[in-house]
Amino acid sequence: MKGAILMDKKQAISWGVSFGSIALVAGMVSYLGLSKEYLPNTAKQKNTIQQTPNNFYSERGFHQDHDQDQSFDNSDDSQFNGDFFDNGQQSQQFDNSQQFSHGQHGNFDTTTGGT
Amino acid sequence: MFQYQFLSMSTTVNISIQHELFANDLMPVYKLFQLVEDKCSRFREDSELMRLNQKVGEEVKISEELFAILEQALHFYEKTHGIFNPGILSEIIRSGYAQSIEHIKGQNLSGMEKLPSQVSVMKPFDLNKSNQSVTPHTKLDLGGIAKGWVIDQAADVLEKVGYGFINVGGDIRIFGELPRPLNIGIEDPFDPSKIISSIQVVSGAIATSTTMKRRWLVNGENKHHLIDTRTGEPSLSCIVSSTVTAKTAIEADIWAKVNLLEGKDANNHKEVQTVLINKNGQVWKGGKLSGNV
Numbered sequence: 001m002k003g004a005i006l007m008d009k010k011q012a013i014s015w016g017v018s019f020g021s022i023a024l025v026a027g028m029v030s031y032l033g034l035s036k037e038y039l040p041n042t043a044k045q046k047n048t049i050q051q052t053p054n055n056f057y058s059e060r061g062f063h064q065d066h067d068q069d070q071s072f073d074n075s076d077d078s079q080f081n082g083d084f085f086d087n088g089q090q091s092q093q094f095d096n097s098q099q100f101s102h103g104q105h106g107n108f109d110t111t112t113g114g115t
Numbered sequence: 116m117f118q119y120q121f122l123s124m125s126t127t128v129n130i131s132i133q134h135e136l137f138a139n140d141l142m143p144v145y146k147l148f149q150l151v152e153d154k155c156s157r158f159r160e161d162s163e164l165m166r167l168n169q170k171v172g173e174e175v176k177i178s179e180e181l182f183a184i185l186e187q188a189l190h191f192y193e194k195t196h197g198i199f200n201p202g203i204l205s206e207i208i209r210s211g212y213a214q215s216i217e218h219i220k221g222q223n224l225s226g227m228e229k230l231p232s233q234v235s236v237m238k239p240f241d242l243n244k245s246n247q248s249v250t251p252h253t254k255l256d257l258g259g260i261a262k263g264w265v266i267d268q269a270a271d272v273l274e275k276v277g278y279g280f281i282n283v284g285g286d287i288r289i290f291g292e293l294p295r296p297l298n299i300g301i302e303d304p305f306d307p308s309k310i311i312s313s314i315q316v317v318s319g320a321i322a323t324s325t326t327m328k329r330r331w332l333v334n335g336e337n338k339h340h341l342i343d344t345r346t347g348e349p350s351l352s353c354i355v356s357s358t359v360t361a362k363t364a365i366e367a368d369i370w371a372k373v374n375l376l377e378g379k380d381a382n383n384h385k386e387v388q389t390v391l392i393n394k395n396g397q398v399w400k401g402g403k404l405s406g407n408v
Contacts, residue, residue: 106300106310112358113302114325114371115126115216115284 116279123148124156124262125215126284130269132277133291140276144269154181155261157204158215168204168254176248184257184264185242185249191260191369192239198373200344202239204254210349211333212340223332259372262286263322263365270364288320288364304328304356304392312390312398316360322367324375325356343376352378356392 119130119141128148130136154163163181177185188201211224240251266283270290273281278291289297296317300310304327314321326349329340343350357375361367374389391399 107298108300108310108313109298110129110131110280110282110287111300111302111310112282112285112287112321112323113304113307114323114328114356 121145121148124152124283125217129282130273130279131282132273132279134277136276140273143272147265147268147272150180151184151261151265154178155184155257157256157258164255164257167249167251171251171253174243174246174248174250176246179247182242182244182247182249184261185240187264187365188257188260189240189242191365195369195373197344198376199260199369200239201255201257201260202237202251202253203342203344203347204256206342206344206347207256207340209347210338210340210342211331212329212338216329216340219331220329221331223335225334259324259368260365263320263363263368266320266364286320286322286364286368287316289316289318293317301356301358301390301392303396305396311392311396312358312400314358314360314388314390314400319360319362320364320367321358321360322364322371323356323358324368324371326350326352326375327355341372341375350376352376353393354378354391355394358390360388 116131116133117135119132119136121128123145130141130144152162153159156162157165157168159165163178167175167177167181185201188199191199192201211219213219237252239253239255240249242249262283263286266281266286266288269281270288273279274290278289278293280287280289280293280297285302287297287299296315299314299316299321301312301314301323303309303311304325307328324341326339326341331338337349339349341350342348343352352375354375357371359367359371359374361370370389374391389399389401391401393399
């Protein structure tokens with residue numbers, strides 16, 4: 001009888017330890033699972049850093065428009081011709097940029113238009 | 116970016132800078148604008164300029180700041196062969212622009228006597244550097260050039276604090292090293308709420324002159340503020356808006372004005388990058404790159 005009780009006691013201890021281990025492991029897994037979401041994502045951070053220059057003027061409504069036609073006539077020797085000034089006819093030589101309608105500054109960092 | 120604004124020279128001064136400014140950073144800039152307005156405004160009878168204009172023909176000692184501005188004015192008067200001429204105050208007033216623009220913009224000034232046009236051919240003034248003095252030969256107006264000068268001075272102050280840009284009524288000067296080019300929209304001169312073109316700049320200055328904003332009527336006749344010094348009358352150029360880039364705000368302001376006044380001859384000034392808009396709304400870009408991408 002005494003031996004059976006001893007066995008039960010040992011078994012109980014063994015189960016207790018096993019149960020405790022399982023609980024500990026489960027807790028760690030759970031903890032690790034939650035923490036994983038908050039671990040710094042170095043890849044994301046690099047993307048953010050890369051984007052910083054483009055977002056740098058974005059406070060207070062200034063934006064850079066990546067879709068905007070940023071073509072810029074770099075020709076050194078562009079010449080005016082008589083048509084441009086005299087009769088208003090369209091000429092292939094000239095840049096007839098599309099109009100951009102916008103709110104405050106639209107997609108620009110700032111605007112110029114004289115006073 | 117942090118933005119700061121204050122009113123000066125009948126327009127809004129906008130400063131955009133990459134970090135927050137404190138009062139002792141911003142106050143020197145504000146005071147610069149106040150100083151130039153006190154010295155160069157033709158709408159203040161007690162300004163140094165208006166007191167100078169009472170002494171045409173006399174040698175007058177002037178302040179260091181006014182002397183510096185007049186030096187620049189004389190330099191560009193000579194460089195543009197008189198197309199830029201600060202000695203046209205009488206012609207400006209005769210066209211009806213006798214008060215600050217907010218009082219006359221869009222108004223019909225009736226009852227004004229129609230006086231014959233006068234063409235100013237004389238050198239507007241002589242400078243004596245050793246004496247820090249000037250002898251004006253006619254009444255002077257320093258509106259645009261004084262604005263350019265103070266913008267450049269302000270940029271020099273702000274550059275010590277950080278990087279960004281200052282925009283004073285469309286005259287823009289970059290200071291410090293920008294992380295990327297500034298993307299600037301050029302307003303449609305016929306509808307400033309719309310953008311008709313754009314320019315990208317990484318350093319230097321940009322200025323626009325237009326005949327479409329400061330307009331009024333005199334006895335029902337259309338007038339604007341840009342006097343053609345060859346005729347003494349508001350310019351009849353087919354160019355209604357001229358945007359120019361240059362190293363400094365003073366240069367950009369001068370060349371924007373000169374390009375507009377010269378119209379089809381504007382191409383001669385190849386050291387600046389130009390965007391011109393004509394009376395039909397056509398846009399032209401050209402000239403030589405200067406401090407731009």
